[in-house]
Amino acid sequence: MNKTSTVQHISECFIKPKHIPEESKQPVYLATWDLAMPCVHYIQKGLLFKKPPSFDEQNQLPHFLDKLKESLSLTLIHFYPLAGRLATLKQEDPPLYSMIVDCNNSPGARFIQAYANFTISDILSPTDVPVDIVQAFFDHDRAINHDGHGQSLLSIQLNELIDGIFIGCSLNHMIGDGTSYWHFFNSWSEIFKANEIGKDVTTHGSISRPPIHKRWFPQGYGPILSLPYTHHDQFIIRHESPILRERFFHFSNESLAKLKAKANVESGTTKISSLQALSALIWRCVTRVRRFPPSQVTSCRMAINNRTRLNPPLHPDYFGNCIQTVKGTATANELLVEHNNLGWPALLLHEAILNHKDHAVREIVDAWVQNPFIYQLGQFFDPCSIMMGSSPRFDMYGNEFGLGKAVALRSGYANKFDGKVSLYPGYEGGNSMDLEICLLPENMAALECDPEFMESVNL
Template sequence: MAATVDVLTSEVVVPAEETPAGAVWLSNLDLAARRGYTPTVYFYRANGEPGFFAADAMRDSLARALVTFYPIAGRLGLDGDGRVQIDCTGEGVVFVTARSGYVLDDLMEEFVPCDEMRDLFMPPAPPASKSSPPGVLLLVQVTYLRCGGVVLGMVLHHSIADGRSAAHFVETWASIARGASPRDAPVPPCFDHKLLAARPARTVLYDHPEYKSEPVPPARAVTASTYASAIITLTKQQVAALKARCGGASTFRAVVALVWQCACRARALPPEAETRLYSMIDMRQRLAPPLPPGYFGNAVIRTSTVATAGDVVSSPVGHAARRARAVTSQGDDYARSLVDYLEGVDTANLPRSGVSRADLRAISWLGMSLYDADFGWGAPAFMGPAIMYYSGFVYVMNAPWKDGAVALALSLEPESMPEFRKVFADEVARLTE
């Protein structure tokens, strides 16, 4: 990629008003989340209006959003027992402006989640950057493109928010930028993580293997940390045809089932090899009672199902979709069992490094308000993850044009990706024959 990015300004933005002090207690699901930052990008097409993504407007609306979402302006700290918490210090977040020679259409054509994109359009996350305050929880970069378009890059610490909460914050910030009062946030945030506290009498009813480190056989080991990534779009008609093949399975289950089949084939896994499909399930509406609509934190749990590669590849795609259903149908008793289980383990030592080269980890961003991030100049032309972390990662997202199309962001071993693209394209073409 020839274009570069030049930083124009870098500053710390604090809440526009005084905010509550004290600490926010983090649940076991917060502590079990990946330790680090989640970088995401939003691409905006120039619309010719004056003040398009003006730095002052973005900075001032961010400062007002931090009044409502005040824990984001704090820092991670420890309570008296050494447990990680959010210290609500109001110290602020990093806000960067930059300029790039990129043209939006070229960028969208070239874009795949990778380290290079993160480095171009995100402020470097601590501790890599000496200029960023230690422990900052949010870093934002507004990059002005040669064509007049804008890339908004966000780096939010995963210990304080999952994908749905991150989207909630951006949607609120955008509404404030459009002129709404911070006190009229679309959905007020709830920071009561005690709603996900372990029960006094811990009751672990399930095994929860996804939270245990197990020795990986050599044949299944990840041989390198590098990956190839891709963004693939399925039309509304292709999604409908796939769901019909899967007996009316949900969009997420049907799409993931096809990806799982094609990945097993592209990886040339022997028929007897075990392959595990991991997922992350949002439990907000599955708990009894459900969490408040504005619950801000981590409310997702890891689940998985295992099969042989031969079983996944040789059976109809509906069979894999039924297995995917087993991964995504857990309810309150499962979530409460997991929270109780995590109370008895050191969450600092949970497995977080990736999956083996026979496995996939699929995450649904379907139905999230990703394209409601309209700061007053129109909805984003694209939104997605900036990196994939490791090979075997799959995001299933709504495509930008809101017509039922689906976008996949996925990563595989570099040697497997060309074959995956071919196999997946062939299978999708068959859907509408």
């Protein structure tokens, strides 16, 4: 199916903050974690809702669109960097090259209204995600963060389906990580709800969690103004994923409890979490279906939030990137040999997370400051490993926009590669999880037949 023919753009506009905050008149200097991200894709996540009958029977969609735009304009008062654009600071003598957020010279965040002649059931395939449809629900398809010099840093695409509404959000990953992304989304939903009941939401004190925009720098360093480049052509590489199969797998409370208990018994501890046990399971099973030689070194990388790991910790509502990865490493034989069961890799991952404390975070940041570099998707992740991203702790299903609870979450093309796994809260809540797994087609087919994996999956 041709993606360009699946979704019709009806209108677009740009949304600015309802009121211009005084602090937005100054440039936003980006932190070390932000400045490493210009070649990474935008974050693209979206929520699928049932369409209220009133949208068709009473033509209520235009009114809904107006309320979305109004609440977005109010939300951008608090999240004003998202209405800006990137700008490069550059001079020859003394040498200077860096990037900032300019909140003054920008038309604002982009808002697109679109229509797709599909139903909810077309999207919620029981097997593969219909990527030709879903990817078209997002703006900035295949854009990298550096493109935010000329493109919006935030783009909302409201897709009307035959019986559904899909709200797709693309957010520049130099501006924030997953924690920041869902902080924005949660605040937008909160303001929308407050507007519906007539509550005043026009001041900074009117949302429950105002974002903290002051970026964190290691002691002794201020804004980073000395990246080792003179032109963006020296570091920009655009990653194109191979043809992948994408599929969601559901793990219930009961299934995860069994995995956790099994991993703890087999490792002789009580400290392994459900997430660590599940990650170990995915690592083992994907390694098995890839059929590596026994000596092949493989790893499981896990995205980790540094806010609480610094000492003193950063505020949980710090807005920006504050993430790194930790990993467990083993050969294929070590992972799959019979006497190294699920508990063995689960303990490796537990120890990697346990050891990621203040000194480890600062050591990595200090090394980057001394020798700055840009992450490249095609180089940073190797084809022999897996990467566990996103988090089931993010409040995704609490965003309702007057439509009731979403029926599903889906993501765009961004930041996907063979071995990428995204973790989401399960629809029914509790401790359940949904996993979005991306693999080469032949490996996905093998994973669907892997007994150890399928024994824990709840279809």
